[in-house]
Amino acid sequence: MIDVSLQLAVSDARRRFDLDLAFATDAPFIALYGPSGAGKSLTLQAMAGLLPVHAGHVKLDGRTLLDTATGVCLPPESRGVGYLFQQYALFPHLSVRDNIAFGLTSWRRRLQPADAARVDELIDAFGLAAMARSRPASLSGGQQQRVALARALARRPSLLLLDEPFAALHTSLRRELRDDLRELRRRLGIPAVIVSHDPDDVMALADEVFLLEGGQLRQRLRADDPGLRAALEGRP
Template structure:
């Protein structure tokens, strides 16, 4: 078992310059065997949260429990957690075998023979048996990371913590290690909390993602739910590459059709039954780059001027100007207009996103009917 529960967990730093709330009243339950990813911009509090789970940072307020047993006052070695760091943190004078077995030597009653056997079992699982006699200086970055993972796994922790473990690897190796980590986590069935600023890692690896900003949880949901049904504008614009286009518009209601207008240009239209808005309301319109359809003949809901077309291989990023609005679109590689061309742009009503201008809360997400995604709404900003 390894259910992890955070209840009102808060971290406040206090120094001569004053106080700073790094993590603000985080409530989160990670189910036994679940792979949860904390994601957000630098300084959002995700690594501080992980370090509090590990016992490397004290908790200012709130509780942390593993299988209902509170651990926030326990030393790291008493928490049944294992952490993998971004920097590998291997002992340079020890071999891979010694690095992996060091924690067992000091935290278990296993005999030397049993420790050796366990290290060899995990080395085989990680495909690093041939490295057991090597020191870190003889290893590549990917090999060092496998040894660091092995050192954590060999302890059979109830909770596995990973702090941006792939950030030092090149793009090809990161992709491979993402797959390896998912395979390992499923095979070991260990509760895992993974921290990253890389949304690709978050979206591809997580059972649920935890989006954080300014120390607060913004949304906790499966990746596809957070992407299609963000609770607010921050989540919507943080998830996705290129980022969602957002800009303020005025509502125009004309019978059964509601339009969203800026400087005389109608950017999108919805059935009036899809939203509860009044004529003259101001809302933020959101358009994901992949949801904009381009027509080089100029047919569409509105017309835009091409500024740059960027070839990406599988698709193209086409940047557009519409008056004072700049849009980025993601289109198939066969669509490659030249700079200066006028194109028609259409966004399906199902793909229109709307946000409250003042609070940023979502008014409408993907689809035309109400959905009930598995989300946690952030505290009111009123």
């Protein structure tokens, strides 16, 4: 069960954006869908602990990650959340292997044997062995995505957050990686939340869809709803 209620505001010198939404679901793969600026990525960032929240809560299978009413606010590294950033956010100066291992190390300690084995397992699982010593600049978009996804999974998260994971990829590769991602989530058995403004991504992956607009939840639809495609395309 993913249970989220968020109220927050972000602003600069010119504008202010308010996010105010709530949803709870047992669906294994959900999508936050809407136009650019709807608040989709802000929702993911708040769930992951990357943004301050004025009021609300984030709970995962009964575990409280955030509850402003009781003062609970776990830091990002303690939330058990894997995050795939829209532009992958790989470290350009690190190799593929070191990028994947990054979340398992700190300035206080080096990679432990069990963690090193976990990195090797992910490198093999994602077909990255031949490029394990390469740096991100030498990789294709699809390869970079696999590295970023492996990094997100390195700490065995209880929830996977995916921010526009196919935005930088061409159409044929998107189809292939959608299939891979769907199978990966099923095999791992962990819930996932994907942010997208592409109807095809949503139709291919999501069990439940939340339509966002202007920082608010406007509609909730199941994958088998006959009106889903029309709702995604803005047709009556």
